[in-house]
Amino acid sequence: MHERVPLSVDSTGVLLIRRLDSVSALLPSAPIRGRTAPRTRRRVSARRYLTVIDSTNASRSCRLSEPLTALIRTANGTCFESTPATTTPVIGVPCAGARSATWRAAPSSVAISMLAEVGAGGPAGLVTEAMARHLGDRVIGICDSPVGLGRRLARILGADPDRAWIDYVGLNHLGWVRGLRVDGRDELPRLLADPGLLGSFEEGRLFGADWIRSLGAVPNEYLHYYYFNREAVRAYQAAEQTRGAFLREQQEGFYARTKDPGTSALTAWNRTRAEREATYMSENREAAGAGDRDESDLDSGGYEKVALALMRAVARNERTSLILNVRNRTTLSVLDADAVIEVPCLVDASGAHPVAVDPLPYHAVGLVTAVKAVERAVLDAADSGSRAAAVKAFALHPLVDSVTVAERLVDGYLKVHPGLRYLDRP
Structure with missing residues (x-):
């Protein structure tokens, strides 16, 4: 049935x-x-x-x-x-x-939820949680951001990324690497103690060595919007166009080029993707004085590689470990069992199973619980069609500093996006 x-x-x-x-x-x-x-x-x-x-x-x-x-x-x-x-x-x-x-x-059957490049507080975890309300543990969300961060750190420390265990915990686009174990030894303290190593990778340049050492962990790149909010806002206000507008124009240009029978779609797409990767979070890097992305920074792991690894583990029962978006169960005591979190999981034919992790420090608890409350409010708004619930979702977000701003955001989105007209209830 x-x-x-x-x-x-x-x-x-x-x-x-x-x-x-x-x-x-x-x-x-x-x-x-x-x-x-x-x-x-x-x-x-x-x-x-x-x-x-x-x-x-x-x-x-x-x-x-x-x-x-x-x-x-x-x-x-x-x-x-x-x-x-x-x-x-x-x-x-x-x-x-x-x-x-x-x-x-x-x-x-198992469903994979993957949504790419949408800014702070990405919706991969949110959409996974919406689907999990009906499909339970058979829906698994993926993001290549924590995978790419873990691989970069492993290479910097001279370790094989495929042999390193990444202690990562949080929500989608809101997580921290708190340890990197190779053969049972945590190599992250060595990274934190070396200013040269901390300045040799993208997140190190983005956040600065002093702040990373203060945290005792390496933040996901999207936490730059939270930790350096004023600088990021100024950089985006000064930009010629939003990231969304850039991507839309770039994608339309790609489709236009592929209409030419003499154009190689693969070559055109690789060129488009390379430009997209090179300009990714460029405003944040400019605000931080982090410079252009290095070749090593461009190796994110890729959604396709994460998806394939997940598929092989489930379809062929090839047991592996991956950082995934799954239901919390008892992993983080500050969240309920159904909250979708982003953590290391053991994956086999029976699905993805979150690994026990240490409790979050209080500063992380505050951000994680606040953003999870926002996700729940978003789901309530989508389910009820309530404009008030949509305003609440915006107003509760740590990056929105006023209910008045939240109301303006909802009004603006309703004008631009006809698909949101279902938000017509009180």
């Missing part, structure tokens, strides 16, 4: 369906925009269906079926199609671009 579950899916862009190209090695033979992925050697029995509803026109809804066929209409009207023809994947990827969706999933 399949269960039928209503969900809300935030519109975050048009790239997610393209990630099927990256994960195709574990998917069945699947023509994706004219290309065919290799067949998987292993057949699995899980089935997945997804109905995606265009928030601007319900008649343009589309359905994934038999067993996974996608026609995705994104927020800007672009369509993508993927039609696997033979076996069924054990893992499905939620698709961005529509506000509401319906899942029918076999009890044995």
